[in-house]
Amino acid sequence: MKNVKTQEGKKxxxxxxxxxxxxxxxxxxxxxxxxxxxxxxxxxxYSFTDWNGLSKDYKFIGLSNYITAFTNSRFQxxxxxxxxxxxxxxxxxxxxSLILALIFNNSKLKCMSLFRGIFFFPAVLGMLVVGLxxxxxxxxxxPVIGKAMEIPILxxxxxxxxxxxxxxxxIVHVWLAVAMATVMLLAGLQSTPEELYEAAVLxxxxxxxxxxxxxxxxxxxxxSVVLIxxxxxxxTVYDIIVALTNGGPGGATExxxxxxxxxGFKEVKLSYAIAEAMILTIVICAxxxxxxxxxxxxxxx
Amino acid sequence: xxxxxxxxTYLFLICxxxxxxxxxxxxxxxxxxxxxxxxxxxxxxxxxxxxxxxQEVIEKSGFLHSVVNTVFVTIAACLGVVLVVPLxxxxxxxxxxxxxxxxxxxxxxxxxxFVPFQVKMMPLVQVMSKFNxxxxxxxxxxxxxxxxxxxxxxxxxFIQGVPGELEESAYMDGASTIYTYWRIIFPLLKPMTxxxxxxxxxxxxxxxxxPLIALNKTPDNYTLTLFVYNFKSQTTVNYSLIFAGLLxxxxxxxxxxxxLQKQIxxxxxxxxxxx
Numbered sequence: 001m002k003n004v005k006t007q008e009g010k011k012x013x014x015x016x017x018x019x020x021x022x023x024x025x026x027x028x029x030x031x032x033x034x035x036x037x038x039x040x041x042x043x044x045x046y047s048f049t050d051w052n053g054l055s056k057d058y059k060f061i062g063l064s065n066y067i068t069a070f071t072n073s074r075f076q077x078x079x080x081x082x083x084x085x086x087x088x089x090x091x092x093x094x095x096x097s098l099i100l101a102l103i104f105n106n107s108k109l110k111c112m113s114l115f116r117g118i119f120f121f122p123a124v125l126g127m128l129v130v131g132l133x134x135x136x137x138x139x140x141x142x143p144v145i146g147k148a149m150e151i152p153i154l155x156x157x158x159x160x161x162x163x164x165x166x167x168x169x170x171i172v173h174v175w176l177a178v179a180m181a182t183v184m185l186l187a188g189l190q191s192t193p194e195e196l197y198e199a200a201v202l203x204x205x206x207x208x209x210x211x212x213x214x215x216x217x218x219x220x221x222x223x224s225v226v227l228i229x230x231x232x233x234x235x236t237v238y239d240i241i242v243a244l245t246n247g248g249p250g251g252a253t254e255x256x257x258x259x260x261x262x263x264g265f266k267e268v269k270l271s272y273a274i275a276e277a278m279i280l281t282i283v284i285c286a287x288x289x290x291x292x293x294x295x296x297x298x299x300x301x
Numbered sequence: 302x303x304x305x306x307x308x309x310t311y312l313f314l315i316c317x318x319x320x321x322x323x324x325x326x327x328x329x330x331x332x333x334x335x336x337x338x339x340x341x342x343x344x345x346x347x348x349x350x351x352x353x354x355x356q357e358v359i360e361k362s363g364f365l366h367s368v369v370n371t372v373f374v375t376i377a378a379c380l381g382v383v384l385v386v387p388l389x390x391x392x393x394x395x396x397x398x399x400x401x402x403x404x405x406x407x408x409x410x411x412x413x414x415f416v417p418f419q420v421k422m423m424p425l426v427q428v429m430s431k432f433n434x435x436x437x438x439x440x441x442x443x444x445x446x447x448x449x450x451x452x453x454x455x456x457x458x459f460i461q462g463v464p465g466e467l468e469e470s471a472y473m474d475g476a477s478t479i480y481t482y483w484r485i486i487f488p489l490l491k492p493m494t495x496x497x498x499x500x501x502x503x504x505x506x507x508x509x510x511x512p513l514i515a516l517n518k519t520p521d522n523y524t525l526t527l528f529v530y531n532f533k534s535q536t537t538v539n540y541s542l543i544f545a546g547l548l549x550x551x552x553x554x555x556x557x558x559x560x561l562q563k564q565i566x567x568x569x570x571x572x573x574x575x576x
Binding site: 022029031040120124125133134136137140144186235274278281285 | 305306310311313314317318320321322324325327328343344384385386388389391392393395396402403406410412413415416417418419420421422423424425427428442443445446447449450453472477478479482503506507508509510514526529530533540543544547550551554558562565566569570573
């Protein structure tokens with residue numbers, strides 16, 4: 001953006017301008033350092049100590065917290081829960097939102113704006129509030145329906161059973177997440193130029209070929225963003241669980257985020273909780289990195 | 302070019318739409334039911350719109366306070382973001398090509414994008430309590446700081462697409478940098494500002510985690526999400542009250558969605574696809 005015309009009188013202006021520009025960066029940088037970077041750094045340092053969050057002094061214990069985390073059965077259960085949950089959530093959310101986006105991309109659909117208005121609505125709602133609504137629904141409404149239709153699994157509160165509670169959480173998570181994923185995928189589809197399809201039809205391409213060679217390459221960047229966001233939200237699922245089961249029954253739905261919260265704030269194991277959070281961070285970063293590099297390779301154009 | 306959607310497509314859409322509407326329908330009708338009507342049927346439409354539940358929730362100590370807190374946090378934090386984030390983004394976007402400080406600053410500000418909240422939450426609460434910030438203005442500041450990452454990413458990309466001629470001619474006329482930024486650049490950023498405001502505004506309004514760890518000890522500081530969370534755990538019998546509370550917490554968002562659906566979804570998708 002250099003402009004040749006500003007040559008004259010440059011000296012005087014450059015000083016005022018470069019000083020102002022520098023000052024422009026101060027407020028955001030200070031806020032970011034104090035309330036974002038600094039907590040992360042001291043958090044990482046704490047994770048190598050035995051500090052519980054309250055005691056006066058603490059000592060350096062190296063990687064002990066990390067080793068304990070990996071051998072602790074509660075943490076292992078949380079990891080297992082998160083992996084199961086994330087796998088199911090990603091498949092359901094991406095699958096459903098892809099179908100919906102392809103449907104909405106067809107301009108011949110009747111009542112389009114009504115359907116869109118309904119389907120996109122969950123994207124603006126808060127996870128906690130929706131979770132609390134579904135909590136009441138699972139508790140009071142679903143059993144009534146289940147009994148009337150004589151489906152044994154639905155006849156009692158599915159959140160109260162160890163084996164089915166995860167599905168209750170999954171339903172609410174998918175209910176909320178599909179909206180945003182659909183909107184994003186739809187935006188990706190709509191960036192595909194219509195002429196390409198016309199040219200493909202002239203060349204005699206069938207529907208699958210059109211999807212594979214035209215739609216997919218244009219959709220892939222958005223799809224990889226959706227995937228990363230879904231994996232991240234699956235691995236850090238928190239609000240919904242607090243609203244629905246609070247980790248119960250008997251720890252069956254204790255996700256990593258819930259466990260970290262419990263260790264850090266309720267059970268006074270601060271440094272240990274941060275070590276667990278660090279493991280979570282490393283996993284998320286690794287997955288995002290792998291995902292981006294794979295989708296970058298696959299990009300055709 | 303495109304085929305007409307089949308009947309199955311419509312069936313699929315209608316089923317999905319019903320699944321989305323059902324919880325909302327249930328919330329609304331239950332909130333308007335009196336205690337006697339609750340026992341009759343869960344699904345039936347109320348025979349008359351009973352407003353007692355809303356009255357009781359509103360009169361509950363702390364409700365109005367939590368509304369004021371949430372409105373304050375949302376508006377103040379949004380204002381803070383709009384004041385701070387485009388400013389630093391402008392400086393970065395116009396200088397990162399030839400000055401190392403701005404280039405490194407840009408990458409430094411982006412580090413946080415993948416760090417989940419769990420890593421910093423415990424030290425963050427310590428920092429906040431050290432500065433006596435475990436209150437409503439305190440979390441407002443933290444919200445602004447937490448929005449820097451994504452905001453800078455979005456704004457810098459946007460500003461790089463804004464041609465520099467306009468501001469150069471202003472500089473030629475001897476305008477100061479801050480004047481040029483405020484009168485010429487900032488108005489040009491409106492589309493991105495709308496995007497960021499919608500994204501962050503919804504986040505601040507709906508957020509539960511930060512209020513939970515920072516404000517849960519003092520009821521005076523409750524935000525709406527904290528209020529309904531605590532209200533729900535205290536109310537067990539009369540669940541039409543719970544639904545009335547939850548409906549009130551969602552109401553501003555529902556109303557704005559009905560009137561501004563296009564703008565809101567446009568803003569969300571703009572922010573999410575680029576982020």
